[in-house]
Amino acid sequence: MTHRISRRARMLAASLGAGVLVPFAAAAAAAPASAAAAPQVSCTSAKAGLAAKLQKDITAAVKNRAGTIAVGLYDRTTKTTCTLRATSAYDSASVVKATVLATLLWDAKKHNRYLTSREQTLTTAMITKSDNAATTSLWNQLGVTKVKGFLAAAGMTETKPGANGYWGLTQITVRDEQKLLALLTAKNSVLSDNSRAYELKLMGKVISSQRWGTPAGAPSSVAVHVKNGWLSRSTHGWRVHSIGTFNGAGHDYMITVLTHGNSTMSYGVSTIQGVAKAIHKDLVPATAKSGASVLRYVPTGTPQEASVPAPAS
Numbered sequence: 001m002t003h004r005i006s007r008r009a010r011m012l013a014a015s016l017g018a019g020v021l022v023p024f025a026a027a028a029a030a031a032p033a034s035a036a037a038a039p040q041v042s043c044t045s046a047k048a049g050l051a052a053k054l055q056k057d058i059t060a061a062v063k064n065r066a067g068t069i070a071v072g073l074y075d076r077t078t079k080t081t082c083t084l085r086a087t088s089a090y091d092s093a094s095v096v097k098a099t100v101l102a103t104l105l106w107d108a109k110k111h112n113r114y115l116t117s118r119e120q121t122l123t124t125a126m127i128t129k130s131d132n133a134a135t136t137s138l139w140n141q142l143g144v145t146k147v148k149g150f151l152a153a154a155g156m157t158e159t160k161p162g163a164n165g166y167w168g169l170t171q172i173t174v175r176d177e178q179k180l181l182a183l184l185t186a187k188n189s190v191l192s193d194n195s196r197a198y199e200l201k202l203m204g205k206v207i208s209s210q211r212w213g214t215p216a217g218a219p220s221s222v223a224v225h226v227k228n229g230w231l232s233r234s235t236h237g238w239r240v241h242s243i244g245t246f247n248g249a250g251h252d253y254m255i256t257v258l259t260h261g262n263s264t265m266s267y268g269v270s271t272i273q274g275v276a277k278a279i280h281k282d283l284v285p286a287t288a289k290s291g292a293s294v295l296r297y298v299p300t301g302t303p304q305e306a307s308v309p310a311p312a313s
Contacts, residue, residue, distance in 0.1 A: 041071065045080035050282065054082050057278040065271045067237070067261030072174035073279055074182065075253035080283075083174065087158060090258045092170040093229030093308050094130045095241045098203065099159070099180060100138050100167065101127060103150040105195035107142065115198075127202035127227065130210055130306040139167045153190050155179055168231060168308025174256045177243050181254035184225075185245050200225045200245070212269055212303035213242025214255040217277035219284045220295040222248035230268065230305045236260040240268025242276070249284045249294075269303050 041058045043051035054073070062069050062084070070085035092099075101123050108115055115123065122138055125131035139147075147161045156176040162169035184196050184203075191199075203225035215224045226244040233239075239260040246253050257275050262268035277296075286294055 039085050041082060041084045043073075043080065043082040045075075045078055047078040047080065050078060050080055051082075054080065054279065054282050057282055058082060058084070058275055061274040061278045062271070065274070066263065067259055067268070067271070069271060069275070070174045070256075070258040071275055072178040072256040073253065074178055075251055075283060076186070077251045077253070078283075080253075082279075086175040086178075087173050088258075089158070089160075089171040089173055090241065090260055091168065091231060091233070091236075091239050091310075092162070092172045093168050093231040093239050093241060094132075094135075094306050095172065095177070095227055095229040095243055095258075096162075096167055096170045097126050097130065097135050097229075098184075098199070098227040098243065099147070099150070099156075099170070099172075100135055100142070101199050101202070102154070102180060102183070102191065102195075103142055103147050104138060105191055105199065106150045106153060107146050109192050109195060124202060127199070128205045129207055130228075132306050132308060135167060136165070136309075139165070150190075151176075154183055164311075166308075166310055168229075169310060172241075172258070174258055177256040177258070178254060181243060181245050181256070185247070185252065185254060203227055203245070209300050209302065209304040212299040213272045214244030214257060214276045215246075215297050216273035216299050217280040218244075218246055218297045219249045219280065220297065222246045222251070222284070224297065228305050229308070230265050231308055231310060232265070233310060238262035238265050238268050240265060240272060242272045244276075246280075251283050253279075253283060255279055265305075266303070273299065 041055050043055040045051040070088050073082040122134040125134040144161045151159050156179050158173040159176045160171040183191055184199055206226055210228055211226055213228045215226050218224050224246055228242045230240045240262055241258045243256045257272040259268045259271055284294055
């Protein structure tokens with residue numbers, strides 16, 4: 001049995017491509033045979049020991065959690081990357097609102113114009129309060145063609161806009177959401193510096209009841225920008241997602257966690273926050289270099305989010 005599991009692990013590593021860390025043999029041996037072929041967390045880092053620690057702790061955070069979980073982490077400072085199911089597709093729910101705003105800003109840049117006062121009002125409501133009506137107005141204004149244009153410019157080739165106006169059913173992946181966050185947090189030719197600053201400003205002003213998920217456990221010295229989403233349907237149960245960027249405490253990092261198959265909304269939130277806490281703890285340990293204890297963000301115990309429009313299922 002041990003030989004068969006090891007062989008499967010080697011086949012999985014090969015299928016994921018070059019540069020992937022082979023999962024720890026001890027973890028593979030301890031896993032039941034039915035779980036042997038499941039995707040493994042892969043981490044690489046320029047900082048000695050960090051990849052192995054993150055791989056171990058993220059794996060522990062998702063272990064025994066029901067549903068399907070996808071994770072992405074990138075820290076520019078330590079050149080650290082972690083992935084789990086990076087190319088698996090999920091219904092976006094409200095997370096797509098960050099892409100809608102980026103599309104609007106990209107299109108405005110192309111036409112060398114500022115956002116109108118109406119657009120500023122709509123985008124503020126869409127991001128800070130996850131307003132669905134504002135999102136629908138902007139989605140209809142842009143049209144799917146422009147959304148696809150932005151996705152192409154951003155290299156987000158795995159993202160498929162929702163059909164028939166159901167923007168919340170846009171198909172997203174961890175890899176593409178990480179590409180979006182990378183565009184928002186560093187100079188590039190797709191979004192202007194003013195555009196990036198505008199979107200991050202709104203993501204930094206999300207109302208407290210919606211600041212759950214990836215910010216959980218973030219050090220108080222880190223600037224947090226977040227967008228979350230959830231949706232329940234007859235297939236895959238609750239989809240619960242969170243994307244966030246974090247800058248400070250000597251780090252510049254972004255986290256995406258996408259989940260579905262959750263029995264309840266709160267179960268999905270707990271899963272995401274378990275992953276987030278592990279990542280923040282490993283990147284910024286309990287005691288800072290100054291010797292002072294690190295204060296960490298504790299999200300609301302009653303998380304909220306807009307459940308997006310979807311056809312009857």
